[in-house]
Amino acid sequence: xxxxxxxxxxxxxxxxxxxxxxxxxxxxxxxxxxxxxxxxxxxxxxxxxxxxxxxxxxxxxxxxxxxxxxxxxxxxxxxxxxxxxxxxxxxxxxxxxxxxxxxxxxxxxxxxxxxxxxxxxxxxxxxxxxxxxxxxxxxxxxxxxxxxxxxxxxxxxxxxxxxx
Amino acid sequence: xxxxxxxxxxxxxxxxxxxxxxxxxxxxxxxxxxxxxxxxxxxxxxxxxxxxxxxxxxxxxxxxxxxxxxxxxxxxxxxxxxxxxxxxxxxxxxxxxxxxxxxxxxxxxxxxxxxxxxxxxxxxxxxxxxxxxxxxxxxxxxxxxxxxxxxxxxxxxxxxxxxxxxxxxxxxxxxxxxxxxxxxxxxxxxxxxxxxxxxxxxxxxxxxxxxxxxxxxxxxxxxxxxxxxxxxxxxxxxxxxxxxxxxxxxxxxxxxxxxxxxxxxxxxxxxxxxxxxxxxxxxxxxxxxxxxxxxxxxxxxxxxxxxxxxxxxxxxxxxxxxxxxxxxxxxxxxxxxxxxxxx
Numbered sequence: 001x002x003x004x005x006x007x008x009x010x011x012x013x014x015x016x017x018x019x020x021x022x023x024x025x026x027x028x029x030x031x032x033x034x035x036x037x038x039x040x041x042x043x044x045x046x047x048x049x050x051x052x053x054x055x056x057x058x059x060x061x062x063x064x065x066x067x068x069x070x071x072x073x074x075x076x077x078x079x080x081x082x083x084x085x086x087x088x089x090x091x092x093x094x095x096x097x098x099x100x101x102x103x104x105x106x107x108x109x110x111x112x113x114x115x116x117x118x119x120x121x122x123x124x125x126x127x128x129x130x131x132x133x134x135x136x137x138x139x140x141x142x143x144x145x146x147x148x149x150x151x152x153x154x155x156x157x158x159x160x161x162x163x164x
Numbered sequence: 165x166x167x168x169x170x171x172x173x174x175x176x177x178x179x180x181x182x183x184x185x186x187x188x189x190x191x192x193x194x195x196x197x198x199x200x201x202x203x204x205x206x207x208x209x210x211x212x213x214x215x216x217x218x219x220x221x222x223x224x225x226x227x228x229x230x231x232x233x234x235x236x237x238x239x240x241x242x243x244x245x246x247x248x249x250x251x252x253x254x255x256x257x258x259x260x261x262x263x264x265x266x267x268x269x270x271x272x273x274x275x276x277x278x279x280x281x282x283x284x285x286x287x288x289x290x291x292x293x294x295x296x297x298x299x300x301x302x303x304x305x306x307x308x309x310x311x312x313x314x315x316x317x318x319x320x321x322x323x324x325x326x327x328x329x330x331x332x333x334x335x336x337x338x339x340x341x342x343x344x345x346x347x348x349x350x351x352x353x354x355x356x357x358x359x360x361x362x363x364x365x366x367x368x369x370x371x372x373x374x375x376x377x378x379x380x381x382x383x384x385x386x387x388x389x390x391x392x393x394x395x396x397x398x399x400x401x402x403x404x405x406x407x408x409x410x411x412x413x414x415x416x417x418x419x420x421x422x423x424x425x426x427x428x429x430x431x432x433x434x435x436x437x438x439x440x441x442x443x444x445x446x447x448x449x450x451x452x453x454x455x456x457x458x459x460x461x462x463x464x465x466x467x468x469x470x471x472x473x474x475x476x477x478x479x480x481x482x483x484x485x486x487x488x489x490x491x492x493x494x495x496x497x498x499x500x501x502x503x504x505x506x507x
Contacts, residue, residue: 021471028470032202040207 050159053112053125056103057148059157066147067122070098074114074123082107083114103146105131106139116164124156169272177278181258189412190220196412196465203469227408230401237307238398246305247399247406250298254413257291260284261420262346264430264450276450277346284345285333288421289326292376295414296322299378299385302407303395315395317476318378318385324483325375325382331491332369335362335498336425349429357428361501365494366426368487373418375483377411380468384476419460427456 013019039046048054059067070087086100114123126148133139150157194216198208209216234243264276281287296319303315336358337343340351352358359366375382385395396407423429430453435445474482 024470025466028203028466031205032199034205036202036207037205038207040210 048127050155052127053110055126055128055131056114056123057126058146059122059124059150059153060147061150067120068098069094069096069120073117077113077117079111080107080109101143102140104140106136121157124153126153173274174278181278185255185258185413188416189409192412192461194219199465200469227401227405232401235307235398239305242301242305246298246302247403250410251406253291253295254410254417257288257417260287260345261424262349262429263453264446267446280346283343285343289330293326299395306398308398311395311397314385318395321382321385321479322376324480325372328368328487328491329372332365332494335365335494338498345424349424349431352428352431355433358426362494362498364490364497368491371487373422377414377418379464381471381474382479384473415464419457422460423456429453
């Protein structure tokens with residue numbers, strides 16, 4: 001059996017190792033011409049799949065209004081207490097809307113609990129992973145930075161409906 | 165030609181060769197990184213300039229700006245001397261390698277060698293023995309146990325493989341009948357390159373060249389996992405750059421030697437029978453030398469990333485018990501060939 005061949009069982013050609021060396025060289029040469037795995041960031045960015053938990057965003061429907069009713073469940077469930085919501089009355093059908101909605105991105109741990117607990121599918125985890133700030137004040141994202149059109153997060157919403 | 169003209173021509177040749185060597189050494193580092201990356205399914209350096217071609221300048225810049233640290237236990241003069249010896253040996257060996265046939269310029273016959281010494285090969289062997297000093301002094305003068313071990317191992321390795329290198333060269337000399345590199349190249353006319361006539365000698369010389377330049381699979385003296393860098397552990401900035409460049413310059417020297425001794429130098433087989441104009445023939449011959457050199461350098465880099473490292477005792481037993489008898493057998497083989505075919 002070939003399982004355990006002792007040194008004296010090697011044939012002459014195997015003992016001088018030259019055929020093995022040539023096989024090794026051929027493998028390396030073949031690898032040189034195969035496609036490379038390097039992703040040339042930042043020219044080519046990695047687009048994560050729908051199940052990826054990136055930065056939390058507020059869903060904005062086609063008429064330009066957010067879905068959020070300022071119930072405060074997300075801010076209550078957030079483990080590092082990163083979300084702050086202030087409700088106010090609106091003449092729309094949903095009657096409540098957040099006049100101030102802030103997420104402190106330095107505190108956010110990207111756990112996705114806010115998305116799980118929201119009853120309106122108003123806050124979802126987007127695919128954005130590139131965050132950098134120059135000061136702590138800059139890291140507190142208000143409604144202007146959090147509102148995203150529904151088309152951008154549609155695959156996340158489909159994933160949520162299918163799996164969660 | 166008067167003395168002044170000879171000095172002038174030689175100065176021009178030295179300038180050309182020195183510039184070419186410096187450029188080739190720096191770009192060899194870049195090509196090594198690129199080819200090693202390609203062999204590992206990744207891209208090499210491609211940020212500095214198109215395709216990363218300005219990377220060697222970035223490397224030199226970085227090394228020049230680093231702090232020069234000398235350990236307290238080190239023997240300072242020798243510590244500084246060692247990379248200088250390494251670089252000196254690496255660059256002066258190139259003086260006797262012919263990279264083209266004799267050229268007729270303005271009525272003078274200019275040989276394309278910096279120094280057409282008639283004991284050229286002996287000069288090369290002597291200088292490579294001098295290269296052992298650089299490593300030994302580096303390892304010993306650093307005042308650290310890793311460096312000492314690395315330096316001693318490296319010197320022992322280089323000395324052992326110099327023996328088989330010398331005997332393989334003896335086979336070539338028997339065939340060519342002269343120590344002049346130009347004569348050795350001339351003796352390999354047509355298809356009779358020494359690699360074809362003396363395959364055993366070719367293989368022993370190739371293996372010895374890998375061992376002489378401390379290159380994988382024989383690079384235990386400077387292997388990172390084993391010895392943290394061996395003899396050049398305690399070196400930083402320009403002295404490290406000196407060793408680094410000397411290693412790649414040694415690689416170029418060994419490749420140039422292999423091309424001259426075994427692969428027919430600048431010869432292109434049967435080019436006289438094509439009847440091309442003399443300028444084109446000269447260009448083709450120089451290009452063929454450079455192409456063979458480039459292929460051998462690629463081979464050095466290729467082998468580095470394909471073959472595992474030898475353990476030190478395996479290395480020494482290979483050198484003494486296998487390469488040495490093989491090179492002696494090679495001499496007998498060449499002698500028989502000469503006797504049978506009256507060459």
